[in-house]
Amino acid sequence: MSTTSSTFNPGKGNGEPVGIAILGHGTVGSEVLRLLNKYEDDLVHRIGGAFELKGVAVGDLAKVRPGVPKELFTDDAMELINRDDVDIVVEVIGGIDYPHEVVLAALRAGKSVVTANKALVAAHSAELAEAADEAGVDLYFEAAVAAAIPVLGPLRRSLAGDRVLSVKGIVNGTTNFILDAMDSTGASYDDMFAEAQRLGYVEADPSADIDGHDAASKAAILASLAFHTRVTSDDVYCEGISNISATDIKAAQSAGYTIKLLAICERLIDDNGQETVSARVHPTLVPRSHPLASVDKSFNAIFIEAEAAGRLMFYGNGAGGAPTASAVLGDIVGAARNKVHGGRAPGESTYASLPIADFGDVETRYHIDMEVDDRIGVLAETAAVFSDRGISLRTVRQEEGGEDHARLVIVTHKAKESDLAATIESLNNLPAVKAVNSVIRLEGE
């Protein structure tokens, strides 16, 4: 296979500094600006050439932004992007539609793009990658997943000679903070949500975090890179944490588990040897002894299992202005190096094009908490519902219930989602079952 002229970047080679434009001046944008300035001497050496900040596009020019020369700001992002002396466009705006428009425009104008926008990448990776390829420029987005924790780079490069089996991780700091706080205090979801809000961990619209959509975008990106297959956020099964109760946490604790919101990307192989890819986000029981269980506060951690490398873990700050800016700056240096010296970063790789698994075929274990009649024979009736669907039980614990009912806590062996769903439906129809309080999936040995 030979290189085509459209993907070949011979480098600037004209001695001009690499021109950088930043779109957005919020928490991340202002930190990127500060660090570009602070580390300028170092960055010039690391790039192997000079760079120059050409402008910062903002929505509101009237807003006071101390410490930055006013003439750098513009409210005309398109004009800034299209300037001849701009080589790299850094998108740190947030949202999807407008970033989509400006990032596409930048790529089509032959600018390399660095973005921290997980929602954008997860929704439009194919279109963006195609535009980057056509223009022969780079599209970098390390900051989109777990901020400064290097995980996309390792997946793209370090593990390029290996076969990734699974990627499992805590990739949303807000929900981890809430679940960790519930676990350590015994408090309710509502109280710990309020606490997270008080500490500034919760966005104005909390749903992206709480309902798991932020983690689902990251899962889509991780699965795409890990399995060389295009996975978008629509392909990711997603459940948030707002139904997790203090009772669930307590039940998890007494069985030796803690509850984490995990993004789980797996390579599955069916009985015919057909490989598929699954990506899902949901609250998950994790054994206390598992390294992910000790990831506290708003930290992130990602477990990668690869055939030759074995198990790897990456841990750190997965959010915040400075950690996100660190990842953005690393990408800027990469894109600028290529502008100066030629060459391109590995682009989108979707050659494997594995089918997305039907969610009903995904197998995992389940922790089921229910209220049943307090009489002899109920346990046998309930167990029969599971065995009818071919689901075998690992543990059954009978706990103290109320006046007229008992509480059953069941942990299953591995079972298919479709079988489990049918089982829950049957349980709900069983006269002896008063209520299925919660069904939570379970990972780890």
Added chain:
Amino acid sequence: MSTTSSTFNPGKGNGEPVGIAILGHGTVGSEVLRLLNKYEDDLVHRIGGAFELKGVAVGDLAKVRPGVPKELFTDDAMELINRDDVDIVVEVIGGIDYPHEVVLAALRAGKSVVTANKALVAAHSAELAEAADEAGVDLYFEAAVAAAIPVLGPLRRSLAGDRVLSVKGIVNGTTNFILDAMDSTGASYDDMFAEAQRLGYVEADPSADIDGHDAASKAAILASLAFHTRVTSDDVYCEGISNISATDIKAAQSAGYTIKLLAICERLIDDNGQETVSARVHPTLVPRSHPLASVDKSFNAIFIEAEAAGRLMFYGNGAGGAPTASAVLGDIVGAARNKVHGGRAPGESTYASLPIADFGDVETRYHIDMEVDDRIGVLAETAAVFSDRGISLRTVRQEEGGEDHARLVIVTHKAKESDLAATIESLNNLPAVKAVNSVIRLEGE
């Protein structure tokens, strides 16, 4: 700064497959060969072009090597390296002198080199980097530190826009196995060394592992990349683990610590604001609550602290055929991509050229275990020796001693190595001190 023709690699562009030569067919070499074959289809896609294994150089052609076509083997490494159709040379021989010779020859012949050889890189990085630059080729060595755990890539690329403050890690599996086994069983060093030997964790010549030289090579490589400064193994202060006794482990445990062999690379700033770089390897007390304390068996883990990113941890298998081969293959894909598409990986970066700190100026805390006369006033006399050198004490524990002596276990606040050394000398001359049993450094809060 413009690109020079010598550092510019325009790519092959001739449609020929990338030719790969492997030097060495031991544990790692045979695994590289196996995986190149097994993953061939994937690798072609990830490289963006075909590759071909041109030959494997071995010392003994007569040795039976099942599963590999005999015609691939040669005992003439130089002839193989210099073949026109070889683009990438993979060095997995081990040792220093011969690899040094062949790797240099390969680079000078315009071949990109992938090596897993930490001792070679730590001893000769400057000369190798210069040869790679002159030929405009790549020199990759991700596998040299912590095998498949991606840490050099992240330091070179992901953190290229940040300022690394320290790198601390467990980078030798053999010594971690022994110390972990001593910690969990209470057994002696000799017994657990024998156990490690029985399990195949110990090389024929164990001194590289046990005396810390292997870890010191890795520390030199990590410090070089982290601080953009040339650090060789000669610059690394190095103490091994063979003096660690079961008593030391027990004393550490009762104070809430475990003992690990750490490689510690730090950016130091003196009172005049002058930055220096320190790299050292020694047994270290680590608080049980520190993530490095829970790294058991032969696992590796590396902590990186950077100004913007904060604290990052990387964890996994740091040795073994498959994990090392995984890293080597990742590097082969990187080097092959550049051969096909043009561009070069970031090369040696030593622009900062920070001075190496005088070891006497390095500051840390110390855990000192000594035998003293069992009489009133000894504690005051001993404490005075410390305060005379300006060293303040954090905890002093008096433990049960023998018939005629007491045991004092002291933990200091941060102090300079030179002051501590002088203090120990004074203690040894103090009539009240019968023996200083052990001095072990201490990290973490």
